[in-house]
Amino acid sequence: IRGAESDHVLVMLDGVPLNDPSSPGNAFDLGRDLIGSVGRIEVYRGPGATLYGSNAIGGVINIIPKVGADKPFTGKLTAGGGSRGTAASSLEARGSTDRIDYGVSFSGFTTDGFSARGDTSSSFIDDADANRTMSGSGKLVLHASDDLRFSVTGLQRRSESDIDNSFTTRGDHQIDFRMRLAKIGSEYDWLDGRGLASLSLSVTEHDRKDLGANQTDYRGMGRNVSVTNAIRSREEDGLLNAFALVGYDWDGDEMESSTAVTRERKTEGGFIEAGFDPIDPVTLTGSLRRE
Secondary structure (H helix, E strand, O other), rough: OOOOOHHHHHEEEEOOOOOOOHHHOOOOOHHHOOOEEEEEEEEEEEOOOOHHHHHHEEEEEEEOOOOOOOOOEEEEEEEEEOOOOEEEEEEEEEEEOOOOOEEEEEEEEEEEEOOOEEEOOOOOOOOOOOEEEEEEEEEEEOOOOOEEEEEEEEEEEEEEEEOOOOOOOOOOEEEEEEEEEOOOOOOEEOOOOOOOEEEEEEEEEEEEEOOOOOOEEEEEEEEEEEEEEEOOOOOHOOOOEEEEEEEEEEEEEEEEEEOEEEEEEEEEEEEEEEEEEEEOEEEEEEEEEEO
C-alpha cells in the first residue's frame, strides 16, 4: 500500500490481527485466502499507527465476514472448474432472528497447477505445482439487549502447495500451512447511541511445515486484547460533527521452529484521537499514541 513493505501493512479479520509471527517480516500471505465468507474489505491507506500500532505504518486491511440476513436462514452453494484440474466450491449460510445474527462458510479449492520454473529449457521438466486449500469460518452475534451485543468469530484454514526445489531441476517439495483464529467480543451503545464501548480478546495460530528433504516446522502464535471507547456529537450540540476515541491494546507474538529458533514480542499501547468537520467535506483530526 503506497509503496510500503508487506510487514508495514496490518491485515485483520473482523478486527483481529492476522500477520504471521513465523513468516519473514511478520507479513501475512493474502494469496492463501478464500473469499466465500467475506462481506466487505476495508482498506485504510497511509499511516494508521496511532490507532493500530507500529505494524500499520503503511496501512490497514480489515476483512469483514458476512453475518446476518433479512430472514432466519438463507443459503448459497457455488461450484466451478477449469483447466489443469482446477475446481472450486463454497457453501454459505446466514440468518437473523430477534436476538441472533449468524454466518458460516465453507470453501475449497484445488488445482494441479503448472510448473513455476517452466519448460523452455531442456534442463527443466514440466512438473505441475499443485495447490489445495480448505477453509471454514463463522461468526455469531448475540443481542443481549438493545444496547449490548456479544460476538464470537472463528476461522480454520489449511493449504498445501507444491514448490519447485531450488537446487535441482527435478521434483517438488510441499508446504503445509494451517491457521486457526478465535475471537470473543462485546459492544455497548451509550449516550443514546452517540457512544460505543467495545472489548475484544483474540488468539491466532499459524503452523507452517516445509516437507522437503530436510523438513522444517514453523509455528507462530498471536494474542490480542483491545479496549476502545468512542463518542460522537449530535447536530443539536453545535460541535460540527465532533468525535473522540480513546483505547488500549495489548499484543503478544511468539515464534518457534524445529531449528531451535525462537522469538517473543509483547507490545502494549494507549491512544486518543479527536476531530471535527469545520466545513463539508473537510475533517480535521489529531491523535496521540504511546506504545
